[in-house]
Amino acid sequence: MEQRDGDLADPTNLTDPTDPSDLWTISRLAEEHGVTLRTIRHYEDVGLLSPARRGSQRLYDARQRIRLQLVLRGKRLGFSLPEIATIVNMYDEQPGEAGQLRYLLDQIEVRRAELEQMRRDIDETMTELDRVAARCHEDLARLA
Amino acid sequence: MEQRDGDLADPTNLTDPTDPSDLWTISRLAEEHGVTLRTIRHYEDVGLLSPARRGSQRLYDARQRIRLQLVLRGKRLGFSLPEIATIVNMYDEQPGEAGQLRYLLDQIEVRRAELEQMRRDIDETMTELDRVAARCHEDLARLA
DNA sequence: GCTTACGTTGACGTAAGCGTAAACCCGACC
DNA sequence: GGTCGGGTTTACGCTTACGTCAACGTAAGC
Structure with a gap:
């Protein structure tokens, strides 16, 4: 601009x-x-x-x-x-009334659970990627 | 069945x-x-x-x-x-030749980087959800 | 007053990830 | 031998998350 x-x-x-x-x-x-x-x-x-x-x-x-x-x-x-x-x-969100607040807390828990599941999935995927990488390095060493 | x-x-x-x-x-x-x-x-x-x-x-x-x-x-x-x-x-994947293996290792690094970015995003989102939840509890206490 | 750069609003196109029939086969049971 | 409860393929439909024009406004600089 x-x-x-x-x-x-x-x-x-x-x-x-x-x-x-x-x-x-x-x-x-x-x-x-x-x-x-x-x-x-x-x-x-x-x-x-x-x-x-x-x-x-x-x-x-x-x-x-x-x-x-x-x-x-x-x-x-x-x-x-x-x-x-x-x-x-x-x-x-504005403070709102009690029902709203409780619903919001519920939603937060839902999201938190999802995020924690993702964290587990990430960890598992990471360790498996590590395994694959290790095998790659072995194979490379074997070729050298 | x-x-x-x-x-x-x-x-x-x-x-x-x-x-x-x-x-x-x-x-x-x-x-x-x-x-x-x-x-x-x-x-x-x-x-x-x-x-x-x-x-x-x-x-x-x-x-x-x-x-x-x-x-x-x-x-x-x-x-x-x-x-x-x-x-x-x-x-x-089969062992394959050196070029293949190096490419695979590259890909692994790419994925790893993505996963680490996701981990950071999850952490940030979590702490913010905590903040919102805390505010909710305050508001609920104030209403009681 | 023309160009150029940036902005605007439609409106249609598209790729991914399935949903949802429609029409069929095949073995089991009564 | 009909009719289930499973399985199969083919094929069109739908939604999401934008891409991609087209046609136009607007302010700046020459």
């Missing part, structure tokens, strides 16, 4: 009353996280992000940026976007 | 020359692992399983059963079926 370069060259920031160091355009956000614009817009379509707007242009503040990072972490963990939505929305 | 029940009721095993305790039909295998027949056949379509046949009927031995379990573990970890294929095939 040449406009942001302009801002950097203009410490008085006459071009934009808001502090641009706390705001990201969709391109910068995408590039920073190694995803496409389409992906970010898609996350907005399904309610995972809700950036501010200047006219029609999307502007992402620190909070939206964090949400994106939470989404991407969820993806690395193999969760679907709806699942990620429930998880991410846990983080900024 | 009434045929297997028959086997159990017939210790002399006259109905089947092979030892059925080491062989699974597709239904038993599916039920045991909580997946559908369609899923198991699909895994065969994409080359993840290759059961023996008695006529047209699929028969799974211990080795195929293990492979299915590896596939399902890969799925729980969020890997795609093609990714799972490369991982699973590592386990019963």
